[in-house]
Amino acid sequence: MNVISRGVRNAFRNNIRTLSVVVILGLSIALALSMLLAHQAVNKKIENIKSSEGNTITVSPAGVRGFQGGGNPLTQTQLNGVSNLAHVDTIEESLNDRLTSSDTNLQSSVQLGQLGQRFATNFGGGSGTISGNSSFNPADFTPPVTVLGSNNPTDLANTQGGGTFTLKSGAVFSSTSSDDVALVGTALASKNNLSVGSTFTAYNTTIKVVGIFSSGNDFSNGLLVMPLKTLQTLSSQPGDITSAVVTVDSVSNVNSVTSAVKSKLGSAADVTSSVDQAQTSIDSLNSIKNISVYSLIGAVVAGAVIIFLVMLMIVRERRREIGVFKAIGASNVKIVSQFMVEAVTLTILAAVVGILISLAAADPITRTLVNNSTNSGSTSSVQTPGFGTSGGAGGGGFARLRQQAGTGNGPTFVSSGSGIGRVRNNITNIHAVVSWNIVLYGLGAAILIALVGSGIASWSIAKVRPAEVLRTE
């Protein structure tokens, strides 16, 4: 029997009290750990955004976004000049086009639906397929198939639909490929019974399916992705680029490179950096981070107060015992150490409970924080599958329909899948992953609080003269 074994045994002296303390303190530790993990997850996301998303510049032909507006495409020559600018790491180039029934034997996976009919009625047939006579009947209309030519086919973030590229089967063609091959979205593949190795016709050419991908949304799952050079050749748009994403070596150089690109391309291009967009994500995340910090502080303070008051209560309850201990030769250090061991035992038990709770609760709590933040913010956005996905006239190709039919002005859709959708993705795609170093830090902090709390409480009693304690009882 020594100080440690006595301290540990004392922790179980009153089972009901031990259980109560462990549960209450465990909840406090669980909240603190969850907030710590949420804070870490948000921090990681912010760093990720800063390193990967705040450092891009989007270059579009002046007056054009996706299939909206009008103007001339950018050329490979122009973008070669951009790639030679200082601090430019890479340029992701793409060309968008649409395939109607006269261009391909594929059928779009997008359903016309109520919205499609409305758009078709308002803006005419356009590039979709109209059966029968020349007068437009929405019921006869079939949306076109959107095709993307890209030198980075696995990055869908800058396409109209956005999403995360996941290869379901097959392989991805190389960035410099000029073969007649394509990656097909799962919805489009399903609609046309395509699998890896299948062929289809586009631009009067037989195209081989080399891979099937999923993007996480209906719009992008209806995409056809081909090598940039192939699409440029087949669609008779040699060297044309409808969108480019310039990656800069550091966020701090984005503004200067943006100016240089604007200067290089002049009025031929609209140049926008992702700094503001990244900042929007970061601002939202910072508010979540602040909530997690305040909650963390609150939980830690609550835990410290709980352990201090519990130990104060226990120490006061055992004043007489402390007096007896001193009378039979115990030093203050021994007495204080014994109470510290007792407090640490209770804290470790509570920490185990807290860790178990936080293992289960950290991720849901983080998601709740994120959801509350996004619900109260202005960045939340829900798209109707297939139509109006942030590429504007994407699904049904109605902006192009309008342009081709010359039927006047249509609605202005929110442009670019890389905008609001990405901000939303940044904010909502956060998961608190339990890292053991954080758990150990939390445990260490809890034990430190227990040591200080019990030390102060027991020292206040241990320093009094034993006769004083024995007399007052």
Add this chain to the structure above:
Amino acid sequence: MLKVDKLSKSFNGAAGKVIAVDGVSMQVLDGQFVSVVGRSGSGKTTLLSLLGALEKPTSGSIKVGNQDITVLGDRALIKYRAKQIGFIFQSYNLVPNLTALENVMLPMEFAKIPKDQRQPRAEELLNQVGITDDKQLRKPTRLSGGEQQRVAIARALANKPQLILADEPTGNLDSQNGKIIFGLLHQLAKKENTTIIVVTHDLSIAGKTDKTFRIQDGKLASSK
């Protein structure tokens, strides 16, 4: 030898200054069994606390052997209490979640007696006071009052102290158990050659000690 010289202790109470012990001088020889009697509030327990270094006197000296314990620092006092003093309280004051055996071993731990010597010594003492077999492994709540006081006596003897201070050791016991405990103390004092000072208001017990001091209003009224 215990030599107390002009020992005083005063407190600041609600009604002003209270002199609990007022210029007490006394001498107790080694191995003597001494009683201190007096009415409630006369200062007996305070005198015992001063002798046990549980509190510091306002003035005067207490010499145990050649050492004046009133001038000792805190660390030396802890050592003094651990090695040279044994306490027996009226309400036993055993640690409730320790067994009888562990209670007796406790002061040995504080006196830094080697681990392997603690248990045999504790068992021997408990056997001497009549706590045997499974009772040694019982917690105080599962022992009678008389048995608890026996454990307290064994605990007081654990470190072979020079001086045992007992504050009303039979106060919570019936007369029969009181006599048994008193006899036990007497017997052990002789066997271990330990000085025992018992505070009591039971004059029948006081009459059987080697020496009796009567305290009245904090002063030593008589000794015989």
